Amino acid sequence: MTEEEKLKRFNALIEQDEKIEPKDWMPEAYRKTVLRQMTQHAHSEVIGMQPEGNWVLRAPTLRAKKILLAKIQDEGGHGLYLYSAAETLGMDRSEMIQQLHEGKAKYSHIFNYPTLNWADIGAIGWLVDGAAIVNQVSLQRTSYGPYSRAMVRICKEESFHQRQGYEIMATMMNGTAAQKEMAQDAMNRWWWPSLMMFGPSDKDSWHTQESMQWKIKRASNDDLRQKFIDKTVDQAYVIGLTVPDKDLKFNETSKHWEIGAINWDEFWNVVKGNGLCNHKRMAHHIKYHNEGQWVRQAVLAYSEKINAMQSATSL
Ligand code: 3HC
Numbered sequence: 001m002t003e004e005e006k007l008k009r010f011n012a013l014i015e016q017d018e019k020i021e022p023k024d025w026m027p028e029a030y031r032k033t034v035l036r037q038m039t040q041h042a043h044s045e046v047i048g049m050q051p052e053g054n055w056v057l058r059a060p061t062l063r064a065k066k067i068l069l070a071k072i073q074d075e076g077g078h079g080l081y082l083y084s085a086a087e088t089l090g091m092d093r094s095e096m097i098q099q100l101h102e103g104k105a106k107y108s109h110i111f112n113y114p115t116l117n118w119a120d121i122g123a124i125g126w127l128v129d130g131a132a133i134v135n136q137v138s139l140q141r142t143s144y145g146p147y148s149r150a151m152v153r154i155c156k157e158e159s160f161h162q163r164q165g166y167e168i169m170a171t172m173m174n175g176t177a178a179q180k181e182m183a184q185d186a187m188n189r190w191w192w193p194s195l196m197m198f199g200p201s202d203k204d205s206w207h208t209q210e211s212m213q214w215k216i217k218r219a220s221n222d223d224l225r226q227k228f229i230d231k232t233v234d235q236a237y238v239i240g241l242t243v244p245d246k247d248l249k250f251n252e253t254s255k256h257w258e259i260g261a262i263n264w265d266e267f268w269n270v271v272k273g274n275g276l277c278n279h280k281r282m283a284h285h286i287k288y289h290n291e292g293q294w295v296r297q298a299v300l301a302y303s304e305k306i307n308a309m310q311s312a313t314s315l
Helices: 003-015 028-047 049-053 062-087 093-101 118-139 145-173 177-196 208-213 221-238 264-274 278-291 293-314
Strands: 249-251 256-258
Touching: 028 049, 028 062, 028 093, 028 208, 028 278, 049 062, 049 118, 049 278, 062 093, 062 118, 062 145, 093 278, 118 145, 118 177, 118 221, 145 177, 177 221, 177 264, 221 256, 264 278, 278 293
Parallel strands: none
Antiparallel strands: 249 256
């Protein structure tokens, strides 16, 4: 097939909502941007374990500790699915990790905010995982096959993450005045950064147009953000939390909640590395990645030995 015929076939697959599989021909720009998004998604899952890991030893009950442990283990598994799915695009995960460590790849800015107390664990589960679910449910229909299938599996676990966070917030809002104050303080600190998770507004997003054309993204940043807001504002009111936005109002015509201005300077400042925890998160990731070198070497040595034995017996 000529390059032109290959491109025609690729475009027809996208047009017909077919999945692009690893062995299919794809434009290099498509491969690059899907690889970019998947690796950054995988990095986010793994680095996202840090803020929550901080609270396993300080969980208020054994039940809370078990739930948090299960959630953190899920996130690690999500990272592994996504690294494996991303490797089908021709980059080894060691190279992906190196790009992360060299600042050439991003992870979600949200994980550069500190977790100050137990209410933050509730806010992360309810708001951060809640936002991730809205984004990831949409990504179940992404055009790249391995990414879409990884999303289907990940979304099954995310709803548990969101519910356990909401349960923590509801419990605290049913508690003492001090607990109510902690929950509201966490809401005030995590609400706006959670809205920023969906990325810059559509007019400032430099990938959205192409990603929508190639059906990598099935909805725009602003559309997904709005979906999350409409779902979450009511949940806040049900448990007595106040949304920290003096301009918030419900539009009876559009039936959407309208919000005040998002502080995009804060967003880009954190993305650019000036958040409260950027250095801490990266230093931690590099430290433990290096300390884990022996595990990776042992696993590789073992698999090479098994392969050698299998090929020897099959001769
Ligand atoms: N944090 C850091 N960087 C961000 C960002 C964020 N919240 N939102 C956008 N950016 C970056 C983009 O990566 C891009 O930079 P790049 O060209 O260097 O990659 C730039 O800002 C412009 O943004 P665009 O909107 O044009 O970029 P995308 O089209 O990639 O859209 C996205 C951004 C919506 C985050 C998209 O990449 C996406 O859907 N990614 C998959 C989902 C994901 O990564 N979620 C992160 C959280 S995972 C999570 O929460 C785990 C949960 O279990 C807790």
